[in-house]
Amino acid sequence: MNQITIDDFDPLIAYSNYADWSTPDPSQNPTWYNASRDVTNSPWHQATYHTTTVPGAKASFNFTGTSFSIYGAAGPTAGNTNYTIVIDPSSAQPFRQTYNTTNSTDGGRVQLFETSTLRWDWHNVEVINAGSGLTLDLVVVGAAFGAQGSATRNTTIEDAGGAIRYSGSWTTQQGPNFSNGTSTYTSGGSGNNSFAFDFEGSAVYIYGDQVNDHGFYEVYVDQGDTPWTRGGKANATLNDRSGCGGGWAKACEKLKGLKYATSGLGQGKHTVAVRNLGYGSYPGDPTFFDFDYVLITVPQQYPTQQIQSGPCPFTTCNGTSSNPSASGGTGGSSASPTSIGGAAAASSSRAAGDRAVGAFSGAALGWGMVGAWLLRKVLA
Secondary structure, rough: EEEEEOOOOOOOOEEHHHHHHHHOOOOOHHHHHOOOOOHOOOHHHHHHOOOEOOOOOOEEEEEEEOEEEEEEEEEEOOOOOEEEEEOOOOOOOOEEEEEHHHHHHHOOOOEEEEEEEEEEEEEEEEEOOOOEEEEEEEEEEEEEOOOOOOOOEEEEOOOOOOOOEEEOOOOEEEEOOOOEEEEEEEEEEOOOOOEEEEEEOOOOEEEEEEOOOEEEEEEEOOOOOOHHOOOOOEEEEEEEEEOOOOOOOOOEEEEEEEEEEEEEOOOOOEEEEEEEEEEEEEOOOOOOEOOOEEEEEEEEOOOOOOOOOOOOOOOOOOOOOOOOOOOOOEEEOOOOOOOOOOOOOOOOOOOOOOEEEEEOOOOOOOOOOOOOOOOOOOOO
């Protein structure tokens, strides 16, 4: 099984209320997303984190797969480091359990939770502050790049290349920190500014900058170039706003955010369409979308996983899980399996990859590679 890493700043993770969370400002050190700890002097992935002391503050993500891990910290108050993990809150038998850990936010990240016994299906995960504080650093999810043991290779589609079909108003800019020296952006457009591209591969990743003047966008997979004009339903609706707080402004820029990811796609041609909805949390302020490049994973043999439906998140249902753990701390109380809400994703006819990392319906929630903590790299 392969892995995908999601940084805490990536739009693929949604936060219940931006005002409840504090972050460093990545624009103060723009190249730290790809710098070693020797340079950043920071224990956090890509030198960023989201931290909160607000009771009930929640972070959420979606993915299709059988495993995931959450890294971060709890505290700062010793003895009050509880946090709650919820998996598939809308299912008939959701998993909900509270854990605690002895580490504090000063000590850097630990593994807050992991499991590898999920059904191969779309899952919604929530991590909730139930103590004096919670810090989220990154999430690692299992992914399907190819058949068991299959070799893979990666190819890149650049924003300024001929493979991208733009619709509406887009502007290309140049800069040393962009892939191949260019990035293409749009603003506003009332949903009329979009782009699409075709590819053959089992996984696709879309990258671009995040800024506080960015807002909501939609991603469509295998529905043509402009499916919204025909009543198509988005595979993902995500929020591209950066995380530093404050109002609509060109501030808190983070380079090369992972804006969308999905794996488990079958052999043959696929089409992805992205459109900027042009609005965010501040009515009247047209929001931007920055697009840098696409990464495609092509396997020698394609994955064959099939969606496995069931009443609980796990391969064996007994009201809770057979093996999830919180490696940085100790297990806590297990609550009754009651639904506390969540976001449903749009489905399609694809079997293994019919829902994506970051596949959300509506605008309430958003979120789709770590080996030796390699930064922003798809691992084969």
